[in-house]
Amino acid sequence: MVNIYAACTINDKKILWEELSTVKSASQEKVWCLCGDFNAVRSRSERKGIREGSDYSSEIIGFNNFIDANLLLDLPIVGKNYMWFKSNGSAKSRIDRVLVSEEWFVRWPMSKQYVQRREVSDHCAIVVKSVEKDWEPKSFRTIDAWFLERSFNEMVKEKWLSYPIKGNALVNVKEKLKSLKGDLKIWNKEVFGNVYTRKKEILQENEEFDCMDCLNDLNEGDRLKKAALGDSCTRFYHSSLRWRRLRNEVKGVEVGGQWCEEPCTVRSKAKKLFDIRFKATKDFGVRLDEVEFKFLSQEDNVSLTMAFSEEEIRDTV
Template sequence: MGNGFIVVFGKLIKSNCSCVVVNVYAACSLSDKLVLWRELSDLKKASSDVIWCFCGDFNAIRKNGERKGVSMSDSNTSEMRDFNMFIEANLLFEIPLVGKPFTWFNSNGKAKSRLDRVLVTEEWMQTWPMCKQYVQNREVSDHCAIVVKYVDKDWGPKPFRTINAWFMERGFDVMVKDKWSSYVIQANAFTVLKEKMMRLRVI
C-alpha cells in the first residue's frame, strides 16, 4: 500500500505467470499526482517480467475532449502532459472503452470528466487480447464504476484451410501423409477424422 494506491500481487494458475493489479486513487493537486506517478513508475521498474494493470481514479485526463463543462487552464495542460508521459514511460496501453465517454459527473451533471481508466502492459494485452473496460451506470458515487471483462466468443468449429502454394513445395505431400499415418486414435471413423484434421492444422 502507498499514498494513493493499493497493490495486489498474484499468479495465474494456468501459466504460473506473475500478475500485478494496482488500484489507484489520485489526489487533486498536480504536485501530489506527480509524486504518485513517480512512485508507481519505481514500483513497476522494480518488478519486471510480470503482467501489470493500473486501474482506478487517476484524477487526470489525457486530452481536452475528456473534460466538459470545466474551464481548462495551464495547470490542466501540464497535468495532461505529465500524465501521458507517465503512461508512455511505463509502456502502458489503454484497453478499449465500452459505454459512456465520461466517468465522473458533478451533482447537476453539467460538468463531466474521464478520470477513471484501466491501463495495462503489452503482456496483459497478449494474455487477454479481447479485454475491454465497461463503464457502468452511476449509482451512489459521483464516479461510474468500471468493469473489466474478457470476452472470447466461440463461433463454433473453425474451418480447415490450406494454401495452394504449399502443394508446390517439394516433400509437402509426403510430410502430410507421414503425419497423418503417425496419429493413432482409438475411436469411431468420424472422431478419428476430426481429431486427425485438428492435429494436422497445427503443423
C-alpha cells in the same frame, strides 16, 4: 494489481507517477493492472464542463508520458465515454480508467473495460472482462515480419508437406491451412518471443548506442549491432499491428439500450446498417434534363485516336 486514487494537484500527480514507475521497473512481475481514479486525462476531449477552458497541457503531457514510459495499454471502453459526473450535470470527465501491461494484454487479448451505470457515487463503476466469442472461421493472415526471417519459407514448406491429405482438394487445403495456423503460432512465439518485452530491451540498447555514437565511441562491431537492432525494431512494428487490429475490432453493438456481443446479432445489425446507408431510392433528386453536355465531333475523335506521324514525333523530340 494496483488500485489508484490520485490527488488533485499536478505536483502530487507527478510524484505518484514517478513512484509507480519506480515500483514497476523494480518488480519482477510482468503482468500489471493499474485501475481507479487517476484524476488526470489524456486529451482535452476527456474533460467537459468545470474549468473546461483551463490549461491542462502539463497534466496531459505528463500522464501520457507516464503511460508510454511504462509500456501500458488503455483498455478499450464499452459504454459511456465519461466515468465521473458532477451532481448537477454541469461537468463530466474520464478520470477513471484501467491501464494494463503488454503481458496482460498478451494473456487476455480480449480485455475491455465495461462502464456501469452510476448509482450512489458520482463515479461509474468499471468492470474488466475478457470475453471471447466464436466468430466462426477467420481469414488466414500472416505478419510481414515473418517474411524477413530466413527460416520462415523453409519452415512453412516443411510443415505443409508433412500434413496428411484428407478428402478432396478443397477440404485438403482448408485442413492444411488450419494446421499451419497452429504451427505458425508456436513458431512465432519461439522465434519472436514476447515482442513487447523485446521492444523495451531494443530501445534501451539503441539509446546506449546513440549515446556512444555521440561520443564517437562506437567501433565497427558496435555499428553492425546497432544496424541489426534497427531491423529488430522493424520486425516489432509489424508484430505490433496485431495488437492494433485486436483493439480496433468491432466486438459488439447496442440493441434496445443493451450491449450485445453475440456474433449473429452483431452481423445482423451491421448488415442492416449498411443496407440502410447504401440503399438506393427511386428518386435520386438529380435532374439533368436542362443540362447541355459538350461532346467531341467525329473529326475530333479521329484526330485524337490516330497514330502519331513521324513528323510529329521528330518535332516533339
